[in-house]
Amino acid sequence: MSLGEFDLIRHFFDRPELRSSRPDVLGIGDDCALLSVPEGMQLAQSLDTLVSGVHFPEHCDPFLLxxxxxxxxxxxxxxxxxxxHSFTLGLTLPESDTDWLQAFSDGLVALAQPSGLALIGGDTTRGPLTISIQVQGLVPSGQALRRNGAKEGxxxxxxxxxxxAAGALPAVLEGLYPQNCEDASVQYLLQRYYQPSPRVKLGQWLAANGATSALDISDGLLGDLGHTLKASQVGAELNLEQLPLSPQLLNVAGKQKAQGYALSGGDDYELCFTWPAHKTLELPEEIRAECSVTCIGRITDAEGICDRAxxxxxxxxxYRHF
Amino acid sequence: MSLGEFDLIRHFFDRPELRSSRPDVLGIGDDCALLSVPEGMQLAQSLDTLVSGVHFPEHCDPFLLxxxxxxxxxxxxxxxxxxxHSFTLGLTLPESDTDWLQAFSDGLVALAQPSGLALIGGDTTRGPLTISIQVQGLVPSGQALRRNGAKEGxxxxxxxxxxxAAGALPAVLEGLYPQNCEDASVQYLLQRYYQPSPRVKLGQWLAANGATSALDISDGLLGDLGHTLKASQVGAELNLEQLPLSPQLLNVAGKQKAQGYALSGGDDYELCFTWPAHKTLELPEEIRAECSVTCIGRITDAEGICDRAxxxxxxxxxYRHF
Structure with missing residues (x-):
């Protein structure tokens, strides 16, 4: 890209709303970003790439994207x-469309600001629309929720x-968005697909209070829970009647399909975690106000996942045909 | 990608040669990687994206890539x-070709191992060939070489x-590689394009011994030095006769073109740094054995860059027509 375009893009990403308020962070503008990690803390890092036409529809609304x-x-x-703590952005774009960039940047700000996330570096290049984001966070040393800690019982x-999110897919593929959808149930599902709510406070509380494992459900409950079981060398039995299904999903898909979506549909970004049976799980009001948690089964010493009933x-x- | 493909890719990237030997690092396999930063140190991070057909030729040799x-x-x-310290990799691939992945992975290992870099996380997705890499390093707090420290004199x-690297471009576009090029001078230039030598030891020594600024030359000396001048609010005069030109480049391009390449050609990944005039620059033997350094001018209080002669x-x- 030409220098003019670089300046344009800097305008959309070096925004005050995306700058770090931490005094020990050097953000956009040098060869590298710089940050420190307080003693007794670890930096958790995750990088994900989203490709147009694969992970989101082509011509997707840039704010929602x-x-x-x-x-x-x-x-x-x-x-x-x-x-x-902070994130970096690798953005590959076919052209530098200022309206698109403004809306995309506004979409980042809308979530980064309330999450306390600063954009501290990245790269913009010309090519097929692809978004790589590395997010990083701080966790007390030794307290991170791993996948390998689930125990029988x-x-x-x-x-x-x-x-x-799986229930929203037909509407997503039709090109509907929450803002142009008239059916209130479908609108809710679209909102869940396009604006998932990362369970940050819940995760922090679980790490501090003794959950034995956790992961987020991006590829579907059965597949993702399978990662935990494999890492922890245990099995699981699930009570399908306990799967938390939203009234909107039941409205749109009916109970049988909704169960299938819940078991194998991806993109929900809810947490699946394990908790010692002997301990009471009492979430503080502040977290319960954000999201419920539901017990759906227990860890066994068998292999794989079975239906408790x-x-x-x-x-x-x-379930993948749902 | 299907699970089978995920496993395949894990095979190429979760290799022992790419694992961290640091006890405080959790690498590939959980929701996040985890690392700590020793007290008194900062983490430096840089993310770059390379797109096929933009930053490297399509069908590029995967090892060299x-x-x-x-x-x-x-x-x-x-x-x-x-x-x-470590890196993460976002790899978007049109298909999972095992030969390609093996060679690409070998290319990473060939540089990561001697550099002490572990691959600690990332994401592989299906789509047009795009490579996002975030590399991170450790630097004593306050010692990082910024762009804003150059002073008049x-x-x-x-x-x-x-x-x-600019001199190699015609051969690169012809599809030549170092291993299939018969002209020794062109072969050298191709080597410089495909396997640049990051000046890691030099950079660390400069940071510890009082260089006032540094950056790497990725887009051409004049453009990149311009970033330092802007950040430091100074100007520069250059002695064009002092530009270090390799005998191979002079052979292939002649002196006038070679100077043009040196001033405006990108992809060299050499360091450009500033050093106080009153201090003698005495590099230790260990660093001089790896690369020379050449004084090419001085910082002025004027604006922009001028030819000293x-x-x-x-x-x-x-110079861009060269």
Whole structure:
């Protein structure tokens, strides 16, 4: 890109709303960003790439795209129990369209500001629309929520409701957005798809209060829970009747499809965590006001995931036709 | 990508040669990587994106591509005076070709291992070939080489020789590689283009011994030095006769073109730094064995860059036709 374009892009990303208020952070403008990590803390980092036509529809609303790209990354920070710190952005664009850049940047700001995330560096290049974001957060040393800590007998919980983003997919593919959708239930599902709520406070609380494992559900409950089980060398049984389904999803998809979406649909960015059975899980009011948590099963010493009611194995593949 | 492909890719990137030997680093396999930063140190981070057909030729040799993608990023760490620590990789690929992945991964290993860089996380996605790498390094707090410290009277130095990568471009566009090029001079230039040498030890020494500014030359000397001058609010005069030109570049391009390449050609990844005139610059033998440094001018209180011999302004645009 020419220097003029670089200046243009700097205008959209070196915005006061995206600058760090931390005195020990050097942001955009030198060869590198600089930051320090307080003693007793670790830096948690996650990088995700979103490709146009693969991870989001071509010609996607740029505000929602900026918001969603950041949200899906913050969700990984939440899943480790870390506090959001900063992010870097690798943006590849076919052309420098100022309206598009303004809306994309506004979408980043809309989530970065309330999350306390500063944009501290990155790169803008010419090419097919691709967004790589690395988000980083701070977590007390040794307290991060790993995937390998689930123990037999632990209860399995999920936050919020599951399957909403999968339930939105038909509307997403039709090109509907929350702001131009008339059906209130579909509008809600679209909102869940485009503006997922990373469970940051919940993750931090779980890390500080003894959850044994956590991850975020990006590829579907069965597949993602499978990662925890593999890392922890345990199995799970699920109570399908307990899966938290939103009334809007039940309205749009009916119970059977909704269960399928909840088990195998991706993009929900809720947390799935395990909790020792002998401890009461009492979330503070501040967190309960943001999202519910629901016990959906327990960790076993068997292999794989089974349906508690029937004892039959549950596989993501079996639900993928929903 | 399907799970099978994920496993395949993990095989190429979660290699023992790319794992961190630091006990305080959690690498690939959880929602986030985790690392700590020792007290009194800062983490320097730089993210760069390379797009096929824009930053490297389509169908580029994957070994050289992996090597070069990492080298250009390490160069930013060198320019801050930091010691390489770790990197994350966002790789977008049209298909999972195992031969391609093996060679690309080998190219990363070939540079990461001697540099002490571990691959601690990332994301692989399906789409047009794009490589985003974030490299991070450690630097003693307050010691990082910024762009804003150049002072009137400081001497301007560059490392190695300039213009080689620009001199290689015609051969690059022809599809030649160092290994299939018969002309020894062109082969050397191709080597310089595809396997630049990040000046890591030089950068660390300069940071510890009082250089006043530094950056790496990725877009051409005049343009990049311009960033230092702007950040430091100073000007520069250059002695064009002092520009370090390799005998190979002089062979291939002749002196006039070679000077043009040195002034405005990108991709050299040499350091350009400023040094107080009253201090002797005595590099230790260990660093001199890796690369020379050459004084090419000095910082002035004027605006912009001028030719010391003629007093005329030097602009990158005037040389861009070379």
């Amino acid at each position: 900026g918001y969603r790209a950041l949200a899906t990354n913050i969700s990984d920070i939440a899943a480790m129990g870390a506090e959001p 632990d209860l399995i919980y999920v936050s919020g409701s599951l399957g909403d 029937t004892g039959q194995p549950l596989s993501a593949a079996a | 992996g090597y070069r993608a990492l080298a250009t990023n390490i160069s930013d760490i060198a320019a801050m005076g930091a010691e390489p 400081d001497l301007i130095y560059v490392s190695g020789s300039l213009g080689d 003629t007093g005329q302004p030097l602009s990158a645009a005037a």
